[in-house]
Amino acid sequence: MPYVPHSPEQVREMLEVIGVNSVDDLFAEIPAELRPKSFNLPKGNSEMAVLQKMEQLAARNTTDLTSFLGAGFYDHFIPTAVDALVSRSEFYTAYTPYQPEASQGTLQAIFEYQTAMARLMDLDYANASVYDGGTALYEATLMAVRKTKRRKIIVSEALNPIYRVMLDSYTTNLNLELVTVPHNHGRTNIKSFTAAIDNDTAAVIVQNPNFFGSVNDFTNLFATAHEHKAIAIMSTYPVLQAVLKTPGEMGADIAVAEGQSVGQPLSFGGPYLGIMTCTKALIRQMPGRIAGRTEDSEGRTGYVLTLQAREQHIRRHKATSNICSNQALCALRTLIHLCLLGEEGLHRTALLSIERAHYASERLTAIPGVELFTKGPFGNEFAITLPVNAFEVIDKLTKRGIIPGFPLGRYYEGLENELLVACTEKTTEEQIGIFAEILRGEL
Template sequence: MPYVPHTEDEVREMLAAIGVASIGDLFAEISAEMRPASFDIPEGLSEMEVLARLEALAGKNAIDRTSFLGAGFYDHYIPAAVDALTMRGEFYTAYTPYQPEASQGTLQAIFEYQTAVTRLLGMECANASVYDGGTALYEALMMAVRKTRRRKIIVSEGLNPIYRVMLGSYTSNLDLELVTVPHLDGQTDLAGLTAALDDDTAAVLVQNPNFFGAINDFTDLFAAARARGAVAVISAYPVLQALLKTPGEMGAAVAVAEGQSLGLPLSFGGPYLGIMTCTKEMIRQMPGRIVGRTVDDEGRTGYVLTLQAREQHIRRQKATSNICSNQSLCALRALVHMCALGELGLKRAARLSVERAHLCAERLTAIPGVSMLTKGPFGNEFAVNLPVNAFTVIARLTERGFVPGFPLGRYYEGLENGLLVACTEKTSEEQIGIFAEMLRGVLR
């Protein structure tokens, strides 16, 4: 049975009703050379055959490798309660809460998520999430442009290069000037960022820890940005925020994050979660959904969408963004994950991740020819210089079941021997020991 359940008679009837002789006539405006020669769609299969094929394809995935790969996405332990609760039908199938009287459960869950992430990042307000960390960073940039009516953006090269590519793509036709301040051997150039600020600057964009794993305190930089009338934007790593000075304490105006590390498994590029928080001063520039708590005529607590700046609502073409969907289920998973761990559990996961990374750095740099690229304090991720090209090491160790990290040469010229290594609470001391010995063997 075809996917479209219309008989040939019904198709002819519909074509006659709109005055078209054939299906082909519907595409007459598309020139012949622009039409596909064939969609190359295979014959249909039964449910049993489809299931067998998908199982065979899934069986090809190498799921038993030990990974030290991070670069913005991390393999943290997810409590069983996260799946058990978020896979309930009322959550898993919930859609847009346009009618608050019928969506109180969904709206309350989103409100609680907003509350949790603002506490985690030390900020005043949050939206109900956007697509991913890179999208959130772009939206933060545009918040600054609207707020200041300026066009110049200062970007640290220590920002995740994947995000910097996204920023370049999203802003390519927006008449914005993106000024990138180079890193200093993996360190964020605080002096360079401060010097780049001027009266035309809309925002300064930084990351903590930066892409190389280095930890910074941006309090002075953010104060300098405010003095120039610029908006201070920071991309944070949620798990480590349990230990680090928060963006709010540093004086950030907008703080964003990739929420994958909070209860979302690594799965071929998504789905991810863009966390967005800001000061109250910036709230009217924030895109997407914002859920507020109020009371009804009888004084009962109720939850509603508030400050509706989306294009689907009253703002129309004046909307702050054309984002139409938040990642509700992903946001819910982040909320349940944080609640399941609690403050102490989140701090313990962060501490273990940092401890394992420092142990790993100690073991790797004990190998002749391997040295630290990341200088100063670092969290659960660090960069090392190898005596050979990092791609070579990655290829050889991956074949043997260990993914050693991320090759910095992919995005940073001159760092072809640089390897970015990440650990989480799931990384065991035994795995670190095996990794070190395998690397020693490859470099002999």
């Protein structure tokens, strides 16, 4: 845990250079009543003592739980080579590739990542990622508003509620009309959705599979949106795109996703990356960095940043976006992860995850009082209705070594007994069996 301490003499020298007498003078412009009364920091300690304290705190974390928790973030296997390759210093020390003559490796990696994402979503273009899935959805919404010059956004209630909270927060002062279409027992209500679309609609936003795990085909919905010249936006789960009908096949204009499931460890919530892809008609509305492939005067292949100003965020209110960084290292992890798995490996990962989820649904719904809440086709995630409060079940089973899922009542009023259960290729039939028997004993 390295750090660089400054001696009192060094502090004095730095203050002298900038022309102030004390550290407090640096904050002279802040009124006294607004300054912190105390940072409540402990006294300094030795490096050995600090390391011992941090190790003690880390040891309090429970790392041997069997988890069926999903809700947008999934525990997929990551090949060891991903860490080995992404940890090379030329990758993890590189930042913004403004000078293409000195950044060909980084630019090529970004270009290949974009190519992989565009192929996965079956759309024309991808950017070099934004912060996370929720940020990507917000940026996609603004793309639609700029393109259509409209303010009405129709959102499915079956969209990840975390993303809906982010969308509502980010657009609070943008004078947009967010219309939420209620879910129908965990399914996206396409009939109500279609009825809500009119000539004032800028975009329709759906998710596939949706937050309840339900799989839909939005081809007809998107066709209706296009009839009204609205933009069709879909949030996806990248792994399952290997087996599901793609956003491009359905007619989506923009597809976004949380990239955690393809190469990023869960890591207490980050860092992750937001995947963004779109059709050619919307490429100039896309935020973030975009790498392009070209040739120099001698016919040699080269890679450059393209279609955007060097720092678009300095254009203030005229900027496409205020995002002024990206998740290039996380994007590189995703690229390496997909390359190591290949088309067949990603396909097998998706199928195994779906198979384990369906096996889990059979075992769990065989328990008296437990019913399947998710109606119709589902992927690697599904919701069940318990005879008791889901929060109580989570508390009991976690103490016995199993995280049984996500309580839907946290975001959906009236669904306090519903539990969202997820499986991946790492979930074994033995773990599912143990989960089912412990749950049976607790109900």
